[in-house]
Amino acid sequence: MTRRQTPMSAVDRSWLRMECPENPMMISAVLVFDQPIALKRLKRTLEERFLTFRRFRQRVVTEGDRTYWQDDPLFHIDNHIHVLALPGDGGKQELQTLTSDLTSTSLDFRRPLWQIHYIENYQGGCALLVRIHHCIADGISLVRVLLSLTDNSPEPRLSRVSTSSQSKAHAPQGLRQLASRALHNGQTAIDQAGLFLKSVRNEPGYPFKLATTAGNIAVDLLKLGLTPAEPDTCLKRPL
Secondary structure, three states, X not given: OOOOEEEOOHHHHHHHHOOEOOEOOXXXXXXXXXXXXXXXXXXXXXXXXXXXXXXXXXXXXXXXXXXXXXXXXXOOHHHOEEEEEOOOOOOHHHHHHHHHHHHOOOOOOOOOOEXXXXXXXXXXXXXXXXXXXXXXXXXXXHHHHHHOOOOOOOOOOOOOOOHHHHHHHHHHHHHHHHHHHHHHHHHHHHHHHHHHHHHHHHOOOHHHHHHHHHHHHHHHHHHHHHOOOOOOOHHHOOO
């Protein structure tokens, strides 16, 4: 049985390729709570809300010059949650130092690229340091993911969502999204064709002007492609 693979987009692949030991490409967030959070409850919340995004159950797999997201057959939430304690009184300075150290440390590429560090006994409560690789999503998207973990009331009612029912629920939704996208693209093509015909009626020389513009863009791209490499300067040194 083959594990599910999804090709990584070009933008996400570019973030992945920028990864280096001196510059880990990750997004970090620190969440501070007035009261401690039971670890069992934290894991349950993550399982029911965070892990509904399938990407957090997938690891990066490279085959030749292609990169994929692939379901991790050994996924377990305990591999991604780590309990830590700050030295001494555990104040803001110690939290900032710990955050700096962990943000400068690369994630384990054998597993899905995220970790959450539970920092206990911080100012009478606790803190969560969330580390997620940039290739998973951009900063704004990840903020929305983190906000999805929160509630409007202190004691929400949680219900376990099984993986099997989750997969079944996603299938019809995927078909609906595909049909909606096809309908949207078809309508866009019709609208663009109508605009083109209208432009031709109003200005008979419009096709020639359009071809000239396309030619100029092609020439600019050719010049850009043939531009020699930038000279080696002090601004191009490793970090």
